[in-house]
Amino acid sequence: MEFVKGIDESKKQALEVAEEAREKEWHHPSFLAQLFAGKCDWNLIYPYPEQTPEDKKTGDEFLDKLEKFLRENLNPDEVDRTGEMPKHVLDGLAKLGCFAMKIPPTYGGLGLSQVNYNRAIQLVSSYCGSTAVWLSAHQSIGVPQPLLLFGTEEQKKKYLPRFAKGEISAFALTEPEVGSDPAKMKTTAMPVENGNYYLLNGEKLWCTNGPVADIMVVMAQTPMTVDGKEKKKITAFIVEKTMPGVESTHRCRFMGLNGIQNGLMRFKDVKVPKENIIWGLGQGLKLALVTLNTGRLTIPAAACGAAKWCLNVSRIWAKEREQWGAPIGHHDAIAYKIASMAATTFAMESVTWLTSRLADLKKTDIRLEAAMSKLFCTEAIWRIIDDTVQIRGGRGYETADSLRGRGEKGIPVERAMRDLRINLIIEGTSEIMRLFISREAMDQHLKFIFPLLNPKIKPAEKIKILFAAIKYYTLWYPKQWMVWKNTPASVVMPRELQGHANYVEKTARKLARNLFQVIMRYQAGLEKRERVLFRLVNIGCDLFGIAASCSRAAMLHAKNPSDQGPVELANLLSREAERRINRQFHGLFKNDDRLGYKLSRDVLEGKYAWLEEGVILQAY
Numbered sequence: 001m002e003f004v005k006g007i008d009e010s011k012k013q014a015l016e017v018a019e020e021a022r023e024k025e026w027h028h029p030s031f032l033a034q035l036f037a038g039k040c041d042w043n044l045i046y047p048y049p050e051q052t053p054e055d056k057k058t059g060d061e062f063l064d065k066l067e068k069f070l071r072e073n074l075n076p077d078e079v080d081r082t083g084e085m086p087k088h089v090l091d092g093l094a095k096l097g098c099f100a101m102k103i104p105p106t107y108g109g110l111g112l113s114q115v116n117y118n119r120a121i122q123l124v125s126s127y128c129g130s131t132a133v134w135l136s137a138h139q140s141i142g143v144p145q146p147l148l149l150f151g152t153e154e155q156k157k158k159y160l161p162r163f164a165k166g167e168i169s170a171f172a173l174t175e176p177e178v179g180s181d182p183a184k185m186k187t188t189a190m191p192v193e194n195g196n197y198y199l200l201n202g203e204k205l206w207c208t209n210g211p212v213a214d215i216m217v218v219m220a221q222t223p224m225t226v227d228g229k230e231k232k233k234i235t236a237f238i239v240e241k242t243m244p245g246v247e248s249t250h251r252c253r254f255m256g257l258n259g260i261q262n263g264l265m266r267f268k269d270v271k272v273p274k275e276n277i278i279w280g281l282g283q284g285l286k287l288a289l290v291t292l293n294t295g296r297l298t299i300p301a302a303a304c305g306a307a308k309w310c311l312n313v314s315r316i317w318a319k320e321r322e323q324w325g326a327p328i329g330h331h332d333a334i335a336y337k338i339a340s341m342a343a344t345t346f347a348m349e350s351v352t353w354l355t356s357r358l359a360d361l362k363k364t365d366i367r368l369e370a371a372m373s374k375l376f377c378t379e380a381i382w383r384i385i386d387d388t389v390q391i392r393g394g395r396g397y398e399t400a401d402s403l404r405g406r407g408e409k410g411i412p413v414e415r416a417m418r419d420l421r422i423n424l425i426i427e428g429t430s431e432i433m434r435l436f437i438s439r440e441a442m443d444q445h446l447k448f449i450f451p452l453l454n455p456k457i458k459p460a461e462k463i464k465i466l467f468a469a470i471k472y473y474t475l476w477y478p479k480q481w482m483v484w485k486n487t488p489a490s491v492v493m494p495r496e497l498q499g500h501a502n503y504v505e506k507t508a509r510k511l512a513r514n515l516f517q518v519i520m521r522y523q524a525g526l527e528k529r530e531r532v533l534f535r536l537v538n539i540g541c542d543l544f545g546i547a548a549s550c551s552r553a554a555m556l557h558a559k560n561p562s563d564q565g566p567v568e569l570a571n572l573l574s575r576e577a578e579r580r581i582n583r584q585f586h587g588l589f590k591n592d593d594r595l596g597y598k599l600s601r602d603v604l605e606g607k608y609a610w611l612e613e614g615v616i617l618q619a620y
């Protein structure tokens, strides 16, 4: 990590910890990793990979039961109002197998595919955000997911059947000082009794399901000897609620998701047997990152559920509500919001189900696709819910109970907005997603650059690497200027979408050469140019949206050529996205980033404190 020399020690340490925990190998191809390298490998996403009919049937049957149960037993507004999830709802969900959706039948679970699991989360989140979070925190990041990925057979046999009976789990990584950056973790687990046990001490913040969890996966610093030196490394432990010293000291309350149980967890001298370590000493952070690679796919699925719901609410209201002599949906400004909402919902579904299916097929590396789906869908749903509130006007701001109280339909747009905001923060904030994606996108170049800048590597070795780099770039860079090359003949798109597919093909090369130019231009200083990196990620994000939407529209159109709908949706989405992409390219080298950065430093130093005058500032 000498590439980051010249930056302060704590930041360097944070970057080193993150770098160490990175999955360094790419065992399977990734559409997005290649896209950032200038290659649009349509084979990975075209034809659009669909769920098999058998898998769909399994999902349909389960979803029917789940929907019926939710409609008959769960009142989401009551959950929001009271802040409590009724016991009969949790019991009923457990009986349906909802706490063991992805757990294989051999351990008593439903053994659903990633697609069906995500469909279930989509369904639940369209109805009650809090309930969706109970389920997804438990099995997307809670104990089942890391156990399935890294647990020993003994651990799986011991714990997985308990979830099938309805026990609930949680994932505890965040601490008061540890948000996006785990390097400052204070929770420790020190070996005792010849290393047969670990004494866990510390506090974990915002642990979803924590106060009610039977079992948790807890990340803690453990001492290790690496290269003869004592180092602290993060290790993942299975911790049971019944272990003495485990305590939930405060239930946290939020802007939305009022029905979740989320707490500050305290661990005081909790004696954890060494058998409860998952994957091995020092592997905890990597485990968290790998778990999240697929785990965070439920967030875009949940966002899709919300987007479909918003589209329905907006469509009905924009037709029903008349102002100025016409339904509001016929006024140009509202009409475009609805069209864009429909096209964006189609794109959200396209990236989410593409990535979920790729996760099931296990032939591609989806770490970038999952992060991009999360970024794409969470930012899109925030625009969609904002438009939905606007389309509903005053009713969008009014609570469902109040609407009902004065005799109108209790449509909970206000609750939906409160519930949806968190998606841009949990399981990797939008900023951290962009940093993660840009790091992976640069990997192809950094594998040459890091060794060249590393003083520990001998000059002879460096010369070898330098020659390899020259050879690679002499071929690679000119290729990125092949502006005439279109999509391969095997990619057959409906006429209206062919231009968009060609745009993705060509723009991938433009993206790759711009990424390379940015690295060459800023070198070690690039670490400080987040806005430049983020523009490149935004371009990749929109290209992914266009490619997935066009591929899916082509599949749907081939099945039913008389229906132009999917083509029109993909067409509008692509046109909007291309305009955004062109703006991002324009801003890459011509921008106000430096000016803005300097101004922000002045603001932080209090130079503009006079702007804060004339209001009531309280001491909190």
Ligand SMILES: Cc1cc2nc3c(=O)[nH]c(=O)nc-3n(C[C@H](O)[C@H](O)[C@H](O)COP(=O)(O)OP(=O)(O)OC[C@H]3O[C@@H](n4cnc5c(N)ncnc54)[C@H](O)[C@@H]3O)c2cc1C
Pocket: 137, 170, 171, 172, 173, 174, 178, 179, 180, 181, 205, 206, 207, 208, 209, 254, 257, 262, 422, 425, 426, 427, 428, 429, 430, 431, 432, 435, 530
């Ligand atoms: C409702 C809820 C449920 C949660 N559930 C869980 C859970 O079950 N388990 C768990 O472990 N945690 C959980 N969390 C914690 C959540 O994952 C964190 O809030 C999240 O990781 C961000 O950390 P932070 O809030 O401390 O923000 P910080 O890391 O302090 O960041 C604050 C802001 O700065 C930005 N930022 C930080 N670093 C950089 C950078 N290098 N460059 C640019 N911008 C940066 C962030 O993007 C963010 O906008 C939950 C939080 C909430 C609110």
